[in-house]
Amino acid sequence: MSNTILRKRFREQILVMFGREPKKPEAIGEEAQKIHLLKRTGNKEKLQAAAAHAEAHMSTSHKWRNRRWVALLLINLFFVFSFHYDIQILEGALTASRFIGFHLIDLNSALQVMLAHRNIITNLLIGTGTVLVLWMLFGGRTFCSWVCPYHLLAEWAEKIHLWLVREKLVTDAPVDRRLRTVFWIVFAFLAVATGYTVYEAISPTGIVSRALIYGPGLALLWVLALLVFEVFFVRRAWCRYACPIGLTYGVVGILSPLRIKYSLENCYHEGNCRKVCLVPHVLDTVIKGRAVHTEVPIGPDCTRCGLCVDVCPTNSLTYDVKGLSKLL
Amino acid sequence: MSQDEKPDTPPAPADKPAARAKPPLSRSRRQELRRKLLRTVLLTGGVIGAGLSGFLPLVYARSPRLRPPGALDEKDFLSSCIKCGQCVQVCPVDAIKLADLVDGIGVGAPYIDARKQACDFSCDAVQCVLACPTGSLTYHKPAFLEARPGAQLAAKPILLAKENDPEPTLNLTERMGVARLTRPEMCLAIKGKGFKGPARGHTFRGKMRYMRIDRWKPVRIAEVRYEVEECDLCVRECPIKGAISIETVYAPDGSLRKSPVVHEPCVGCGVCEMICPTEPGSIEIVPREVWRT
Numbered sequence: 001m002s003n004t005i006l007r008k009r010f011r012e013q014i015l016v017m018f019g020r021e022p023k024k025p026e027a028i029g030e031e032a033q034k035i036h037l038l039k040r041t042g043n044k045e046k047l048q049a050a051a052a053h054a055e056a057h058m059s060t061s062h063k064w065r066n067r068r069w070v071a072l073l074l075i076n077l078f079f080v081f082s083f084h085y086d087i088q089i090l091e092g093a094l095t096a097s098r099f100i101g102f103h104l105i106d107l108n109s110a111l112q113v114m115l116a117h118r119n120i121i122t123n124l125l126i127g128t129g130t131v132l133v134l135w136m137l138f139g140g141r142t143f144c145s146w147v148c149p150y151h152l153l154a155e156w157a158e159k160i161h162l163w164l165v166r167e168k169l170v171t172d173a174p175v176d177r178r179l180r181t182v183f184w185i186v187f188a189f190l191a192v193a194t195g196y197t198v199y200e201a202i203s204p205t206g207i208v209s210r211a212l213i214y215g216p217g218l219a220l221l222w223v224l225a226l227l228v229f230e231v232f233f234v235r236r237a238w239c240r241y242a243c244p245i246g247l248t249y250g251v252v253g254i255l256s257p258l259r260i261k262y263s264l265e266n267c268y269h270e271g272n273c274r275k276v277c278l279v280p281h282v283l284d285t286v287i288k289g290r291a292v293h294t295e296v297p298i299g300p301d302c303t304r305c306g307l308c309v310d311v312c313p314t315n316s317l318t319y320d321v322k323g324l325s326k327l328l
Numbered sequence: 329m330s331q332d333e334k335p336d337t338p339p340a341p342a343d344k345p346a347a348r349a350k351p352p353l354s355r356s357r358r359q360e361l362r363r364k365l366l367r368t369v370l371l372t373g374g375v376i377g378a379g380l381s382g383f384l385p386l387v388y389a390r391s392p393r394l395r396p397p398g399a400l401d402e403k404d405f406l407s408s409c410i411k412c413g414q415c416v417q418v419c420p421v422d423a424i425k426l427a428d429l430v431d432g433i434g435v436g437a438p439y440i441d442a443r444k445q446a447c448d449f450s451c452d453a454v455q456c457v458l459a460c461p462t463g464s465l466t467y468h469k470p471a472f473l474e475a476r477p478g479a480q481l482a483a484k485p486i487l488l489a490k491e492n493d494p495e496p497t498l499n500l501t502e503r504m505g506v507a508r509l510t511r512p513e514m515c516l517a518i519k520g521k522g523f524k525g526p527a528r529g530h531t532f533r534g535k536m537r538y539m540r541i542d543r544w545k546p547v548r549i550a551e552v553r554y555e556v557e558e559c560d561l562c563v564r565e566c567p568i569k570g571a572i573s574i575e576t577v578y579a580p581d582g583s584l585r586k587s588p589v590v591h592e593p594c595v596g597c598g599v600c601e602m603i604c605p606t607e608p609g610s611i612e613i614v615p616r617e618v619w620r621t
């Protein structure tokens with residue numbers, strides 16, 4: 001290709017020697033085109049910034065993802081080892097546990113029990129309160145991405161799904177997000193109406209957590225079915241559109257000081273963050289022209305997983321604790 | 329730089345400045361929305377259907393499970409249990425198991441398979457009740473839950489292992505079930521036969537506390553050899569005072585014979601069911617059964 005272009009150019013140069021005026025070239029090589037494009041963006045500083053930006057795209061960081069996976073695995077394995085080696089530090093499962101004697105009770109499980117049984121004993125209240133304060137401090141849905149074992153399985157299933165999408169074997173078929181709110185209400189209603197904790201029977205969080213600690217069972221088939229559905233049909237279906245636990249913790253996260261902060265100034269609005277995000281609707285603020293302020297905190301539905309922080313080439317998305325930067 | 333971001337609003341048609349209302353949707357967009365709605369409805373049905381499928385075992389009225397000591401009545405138990413398994417973790421003999429998918433709505437709820445491993449109260453204090461964070465297993469039933477007649481124990485049961493302690497009783501007010509001689513034709517005591525060897529064979533994995541071996545460490549039943557002239561294993565190993573004895577009773581044909589007889593203090597722990605050397609066991613716990621006089 002480049003040879004043909006250069007040969008043509010050579011012939012033209014000869015013609016110019018004989019008196020023809022030089023004219024705009026009809027074809028330009030690909031690499032040269034790229035440089036032209038860069039030069040068109042303006043001065044040298046901008047050019048260098050663009051080059052640095054392109055370089056930043058090349059280097060992929062998995063810092064927060066790796067930290068998160070380690071934390072998630074350690075927390076879940078802590079439950080497992082605590083039981084198997086009788087360490088007695090963290091007893092129970094994710095639905096309810098005791099950490100060095102302190103009750104910790106999952107908010108959604110507690111809610112189901114309270115609604116179904118309509119009797120709240122002190123330990124239940126203490127455990128729920130502790131967890132409420134804990135996740136209010138650490139960001140609500142942080143539970144999802146940093147603790148929930150189903151989240152990790154779904155994250156791996158998502159990789160298969162995205163590979164299949166790239167190979168054009170499947171397409172993601174999004175579902176109406178209002179469904180999760182509907183489920184939350186339906187399962188709360190079912191708990192009240194039937195007097196059974198209906199949601200607990202299908203909660204993949206509880207099922208996987210118990211399977212890890214007390215050994216696998218047939219209930220894992222339901223989890224497997226969910227994962228298969230997510231791989232072939234709807235990307236991250238359970239976490240995005242169904243899980244009432246996520247909504248419960250999301251509500252807790254409304255008041256949380258820990259969140260992801262978006263900074264408008266250096267953002268190129270390329271949208272890579274939205275492509276990796278479990279809940280891209282929280283990142284609508286990164287779309288060109290949407291940011292209402294130079295720095296905008298990301299909404300409470302964000303799981304604080306840090307995938308966007310890892311993928312952003314301009315550090316426009318960072319972890320932030322409200323008020324902490326003012327204090328320091 | 330932002331090729332992949334769609335513009336916020338579609339450009340308004342220039343010749344119709346008044347048309348500020350939503351532009352009509354294209355056919356493909358309408359189709360897409362319709363499909364999305366359909367998928368949403370399908371997912372709704374799928375998940376709620378899966379949730380409700382948990383009720384199937386209730387509909388088919390499965391045989392009731394033996395629950396850990398101090399459990400509320402079945403419905404209240406299932407509604408209050410948070411399925412965390414803390415009761416499983418504290419049990420020194422691993423008597424408590426968690427139910428699987430076949431238990432539907434009760435998936436993850438604890439039960440005891442007494443024939444495999446009964447609760448022998450070797451923890452002395454009913455630890456599982458202590459561990460329960462939601463009051464599904466409880467020492468004191470809340471006032472609004474009434475005890476079924478006969479479920480309540482006449483007196484706090486005396487644990488034979490603690491008989492000489494200052495506080496010899498178990499903090500239990502209701503029974504888990506009642507032992508019943510369900511296969512009298514197999515019972516060695518009725519046949520007047522003795523028994524030699526480990527109660528359940530050499531491969532049996534069940535454990536029990538033997539005061540004569542170690543008060544604090546349960547041992548495998550397979551390691552304990554019995555040699556009795558007339559079988560009385562159920563009476564001999566019953567952890568509760570006065571719950572069962574060998575009595576001389578009238579047989580259906582009018583003759584006199586010996587037989588294990590269950591008494592009111594029986595809490596339904598299942599040790600007799602576990603220790604019974606006949607296969608299948610002659611004596612079993614009827615879960616949730618009340619005492620009938």
